[in-house]
Amino acid sequence: MARVKMIPPDATDGEVRKTYDHVLKQWGRISNFSQVLAHQPAALMGWALPNDAIRLGNVKADPDYVKIQQLVIIKTSALNRSAYCMSHNVPLGRKIGLTEAQVAAAQGDDYMASPDLDDRQKAAVRWAEAVTKMTARDDDAAFAAMKQHFTEKQIVELTVFCGMWNYSNRLCEALHVDLERPDKRIEFQK
Secondary structure, three states: OOOOOOOOHHHOOHHHHHHHHHHHHHHOOOOHHHHHHOOOHHHHHHHHHHHHHHHHHHOOOOHHHHHHHHHHHHHHHHHOOOHHHHHHHHHHHHHOOOOHHHHHHHHOOOHHHOOOOOHHHHHHHHHHHHHHOOOHHHOHHHHHHHHHHOOHHHHHHHHHHHHHHHHHHHHHHHOOOOOOOHHHOOOOOO
């Protein structure tokens, strides 16, 4: 059970209602994570805005890049052992075309040897691991691989996503955010 009360969508007004309306447009439902984060609507909106700009805006425009974003999220969440974030993002990754083998490779330690990930995906997963483990500052090889495969904008975006999910993982685990049933989890909207 969550350590703090969730703010139900049907019992809101003002700033929380406005923020929930934004989240509903993004995902079609209000997750338990959002219902906990809604105690501070600015934090929830701060979560929603980069999701719009970095991920959701690219679902149709650049689905291969969104797959890489999902791999970064999955690697970060696996390293942090965040059941909540994995329960949402593994299915989202599958829905945009990640294979079971790619998801498994990203979660494991031997991803660099995986035939299921291409060099671009491996670079992003390696970077996510370095950022999450706080070794990125000194990992020039991991950064060089990122520069080989991504623009500076994309490097910043992927690093932002890694940071966002480190934040989300920690919040969900510290506050015991309850897992939703599979049919109540967020979805990419059409």
